[in-house]
Amino acid sequence: MSGLLAGKRLLVTGVITDASIAFSVAKLAQENGAQVVLTGYGRLSLVERIAKRLPEAAPVIELDVTNPEHLAGLADKVREHVDGLDGVVHSIGFAPQSCLGGGFLDAPWEDVATALQVSTFSYKSLAMAALPLMSAGGAVVGLTFDATKAWPVYDWMGVAKAGLESASRYLALHLGKQGIRSNLVAAGPLRTIAAKSIPGFDQFEDAWTERAPLGWSLTDQEPAARACLALLSDWFPATTGEIVHVDGGYHAIGA
């Protein structure tokens, strides 16, 4: 098997449609020599149907990242398909509607707590659940939306992403001794289910379309997926705690 990820065994979370960033990661990873195991949340039969659209059908394991039993049983379930993991992809985010679309000042703690548990704490939970299968050279990669700024309508999801960015640095700190890397890809806006659930998301779409120095496609998940592959590969062996922007250069400009 040849390709950037030849022989690598990956666990990819976050596929719900073929527009999911995780679907593009899984597809490109298979095309580049990796063996892929998926996890699915909630609508398992839908995820299984989407998994069949990959170049090679991939097994799907049920995983709600807030469910301690799912997390505790994850390594054994993955072992039914592969004998270890070289990479884990966290492509998970959720915030209740009260937390998005301008509701920052009114969202109740219970809803904010859900957003933080699913979108931030889960990065550590997932990594720890997969850790028994990982060894030196392994990589954890997650997806963020540049959290250095306060965006209109992103609200508590922005806070959750700021936490995720910090959590990735702490994971880099704590897993570095074992030779395991943790890095994030900061993607520009892409039309996925998660994005469509954000009221006013079109503001991001307009801003990126008008201003990204390289231009930006709202429907092309491949640039973000390629960066995930690169970070999972052996070509970033000394990089951890890093955030790679895949946003057409938007983060770099002041407009």
Ligand SMILES: NC(=O)c1ccc[n+]([C@@H]2O[C@H](COP(=O)([O-])OP(=O)(O)OC[C@H]3O[C@@H](n4cnc5c(N)ncnc54)[C@H](O)[C@@H]3O)[C@@H](O)[C@H]2O)c1
């Ligand atoms: N779409 C964008 O514009 C954009 C930009 C930057 C970063 N991101 C991030 O990319 C990641 C993937 O999102 P996407 O845009 O591909 O959307 P998506 O809706 O396709 O994927 C989100 C996934 O999160 C999963 N999920 C939600 N709650 C879960 C739980 N409790 N346990 C396990 N899984 C759960 C969903 O099942 C879904 O598969 C998210 O972290 C998102 O914040 C998206």
